[in-house]
Amino acid sequence: MSILTDYCLWTGQRVNRTKSAVLFSKRTPTSTKSRLAKLLGCCKVNELEYFGLKFSMRRLKRLDFAPLVQKARDHTLGWGIRHLSMAGRVTLINSVLLPSAVFQMTHTIIPKIVLNDIEKLSRSFLWDKDPSHRGLHYASWEDVARPRCKGGLGFHASVKWIGALWARIAWNIIGSPLGLLQRCLSLMVWRSLAPREGSREVGR
Incomplete structure (x- = not known):
C-alpha cells in the first residue's frame, strides 16, 4: 500500500x-x-488486459490472440485491394500488417501459429485481387521476404523476430543488474543477485 x-x-x-x-x-x-x-x-x-496485452498465469494460446489477427484482417478489408498498386500493398504490409504483433511479442510469448496467420493474411493481401478469390502467387513468401538487395521485397519475417526481441530483454537484464526486472527475477528464480554457477536455479 x-x-x-x-x-x-x-x-x-x-x-x-x-x-x-x-x-x-x-x-x-x-x-x-x-x-x-x-x-x-x-x-x-484470473486474467486482465492492459494496453491490448493479456496478462495471465497460464500459457497464452492461439485463441487469446484472435483479436490481434482479426484487427489485421479488418485492415486488409478496409484498405480495399482493388484500388491499391503493388507498391502500395508492399508499403502497408511492411509498415502495418507485419509489425502489428511486434509490441505483443516484446512483452508476451506469442505462438508461432499466430504469426503464421498474420503472414498468411499478408500473402493474400499482396497477391489476391479480391478477398473472396485466391489470386496467383507469382513468388514464394521466402523469396519476397528477402532483402531488396537480394531481389526480395524486404518483408520482415515475424517468426524470426522472436529470438532478437528475447535477446534484447536478456541484454537489458545483463546491462542493468540492479534494475527492477532483474531484482524481481532474482527473488523469484535465483533467490539472490549473484546465483552460484552451476546451481539448479541458474539452469532454470
Missing part, C-alpha cells in the same frame, strides 16, 4: 480502484489473495 500511496503523492495521480484489478500467482494461498485484494480495494481476476 505504501508504494501506491507514495506514487500518488509524487505524481499527483489517483488510483481508480473501480477500474483496477489484481492478478495473483497460482501458488498464492486463497486467504492471502482475499486479504491483499481487500487491502488494495481491488477485485481479484
Whole structure:
C-alpha cells in the first residue's frame, strides 16, 4: 500500500480502484489473495488486459490472440485491394500488417501459429485481387521476404523476430543488474543477485 500511496503523492495521480484489478500467482494461498485484494480495494481476476496485452498465469494460446489477427484482417478489408498498386500493398504490409504483433511479442510469448496467420493474411493481401478469390502467387513468401538487395521485397519475417526481441530483454537484464526486472527475477528464480554457477536455479 505504501508504494501506491507514495506514487500518488509524487505524481499527483489517483488510483481508480473501480477500474483496477489484481492478478495473483497460482501458488498464492486463497486467504492471502482475499486479504491483499481487500487491502488494495481491488477485485481479484484470473486474467486482465492492459494496453491490448493479456496478462495471465497460464500459457497464452492461439485463441487469446484472435483479436490481434482479426484487427489485421479488418485492415486488409478496409484498405480495399482493388484500388491499391503493388507498391502500395508492399508499403502497408511492411509498415502495418507485419509489425502489428511486434509490441505483443516484446512483452508476451506469442505462438508461432499466430504469426503464421498474420503472414498468411499478408500473402493474400499482396497477391489476391479480391478477398473472396485466391489470386496467383507469382513468388514464394521466402523469396519476397528477402532483402531488396537480394531481389526480395524486404518483408520482415515475424517468426524470426522472436529470438532478437528475447535477446534484447536478456541484454537489458545483463546491462542493468540492479534494475527492477532483474531484482524481481532474482527473488523469484535465483533467490539472490549473484546465483552460484552451476546451481539448479541458474539452469532454470
